[in-house]
Amino acid sequence: VSKTKKPKISQDKSLGLSSKILRRDFLNSTLLGAGSALFSMSSPIALSAGSSINDELYMNLPQQVKDDWYGYGGIGDSKESHGNTPDTLKVAHAVRDSAFNLENIKNLNVLEQYDLVIIGAGLSGLGAAQRLKELDPNKKCLILDNHPIFGGEAKRNEFNIKGQVIAAPQGSNSFYYKTKYDFDEDRKYIKLLNIPDEFSYGEMVNNSKKLVFAQENYDVQMWGEELISKGHFVDEQSHDIDSQWIKNIWKDKLKRYPVSEKVRNDLLTWKYTKDMPKDDDKTNAWLDNMTYKDYIENVMGLDEEVTKFADPVLASSGGMGCDVMSAYIARLLGMYGVSPDAPVDPKKRHSFPGGNDGFARHFIKWLIPHAIHGDNNFEDIMNHPINFQGLDHPDNSVRCRLNSNVVNVAHTNSGDNKSSVEVTYYKKGKLFKVKSKAVVMATGGWINKYIVKDLPRSHYDAYNRFNHAPMLVANVALTNWRFLHRLGITACQWTGGFGFHTNIRKPMHVGNDKPSLDPNNPIVLTFYVSFEKANQGYTAEQQSRLGQYEMLAKPYIEYEREIRQQMVKMFANSGFDVQNDIAGIILNRWGHAYVTPTPGFFYNTEGGPGYANIIKSTPFGRISFGHSELRGYQHWGPAAAEGSRAVDQISHYL
């Protein structure tokens, strides 16, 4: 990790770092003197000596980060839960470092008994609970999640900007519907949860420039960009040219885009080729045993610059670049050359105001009708506050318990005679134990291998081959977007610096909440920032570690500085006022955002099932594994279906 020079205070002032914005609530030290975060990636964690063994064991785990790390969380129900919290970091790393004493855990009393315990309240955990309730609504189920709010990657941030409440996604962003790409699972859940299948969005008043807006943040990063008013920013650093915006680069076959003739032709071949590999098992297995970089450069014979162009887009959807991700996952993610260039009609790409938290909220309402105040309709489910007490009420058949970090999952008997499972979790400094007939692990590979005791070697080895990529999702609230209007663009892409893409999302109408688009009014820009280290010779595992370290080690203020510098560079000439236009910034840091399928994830070299399959197909006694990573391609409906499948695998125990 390279060291950066400390910026001068005068530079910070001109960047508006001393302006009054929504950011300071959690910064205990003075802003400009904030120290760097402490992040002990590998140091062993010692427990405080002499912890007594009782039902409420106090664990004095050291904090992983300082007060200047987390930053502002916005308003509303998710204000204390944006990205991974300091508490989840603390406990997860203590688990990794074997800080919990197994003898102590063994001696804890069981406090409650359930038919099924589900670990993880993301979409896969919620899908698991939905399946159980469908099979038998009287079964007693407990969902445990380590964050202060359910949803996993599908959560929202909310800002109050000049009296206007605007939501934005913390992670999972969008969905498509009524397209040929729909997953059957998406359709099934949209119907089951009674989610509307038509949506309306705010339009721009007085749109004399005929600006076209995306309805979400992903398709516009590449596939649908020709259909949107998008500009690419190029400058001396990125392209050895005076800084400028180039609008709609594909319109004239990249003539205005500053690359060599060869690279231009190769980029066009990559994007428009009709020569696709077949879509059968044999071909897919072949694709899954090479990297996407291999495919672009060796199979298609294109320039390395094409790979570099593709890197940030692939990383935005899968966490890492073309040099480690398989060509088959690239195909599943719709990358050019392996997947036809057929953009989904942008009107069929949707994003709820807070991203896919809309699905999580519908699931929880279906499972626990009083979990969200108000009636069972779209508007109330989306806009009403969560009834946190009702989530874990003893009368519920499904209970959802938050802030509960599971640290140990163990069968009560070893060998073939596995009669139940005990689950131990850490909550606010204490350990608790519950017992269940069976358990679904709806979490992620990075943690399952540490918390499931006596995990079979086959599963452990398979999980060890999973690599996880971090992502930072930064939501930047703006008082206005006149600078974009002046430029005549609604979406922006650039190379180098902070992030690579951002765009205005049309606001979805929810009930009577019907915002429109006006450059003089507030918006939130979402930046999806990967930490890919492509083309530097690192393995996926090294890229994962380096990326996680880089993302987690910086204090909030450093990201704020980078965001401001990036925006000044691109927008100052069109009137962006860095001292006044930013109203607030929320950082959502996800340490294990995506699993990054490397070659062999889906298919082995003989064309048989790949390394993820053993975990998916084989429960360990009464413990089954159902999380979105096991599909490789992480998507909301299939995530819920993975949870559902995991319930079916152990339902005979219930």
Ligand SMILES: Cc1cc2nc3c(=O)[nH]c(=O)nc-3n(C[C@H](O)[C@H](O)[C@H](O)COP(=O)(O)OP(=O)(O)OC[C@H]3O[C@@H](n4cnc5c(N)ncnc54)[C@H](O)[C@@H]3O)c2cc1C
């Ligand atoms: C940046 C980003 C953007 C994305 N965009 C989209 C998109 O636009 N559309 C789309 O369909 N999908 C998107 N996804 C994919 C998304 O991850 C899946 O769709 C889905 O939401 C994942 O659900 P999950 O339940 O498998 O995992 P998660 O959402 O990660 O849920 C797992 C839960 O388990 C909890 N947990 C972990 N360990 C423990 C423990 N020890 N104890 C208790 N709880 C624990 C976690 O904190 C989390 O709450 C995106 C993902 C990321 C990272």
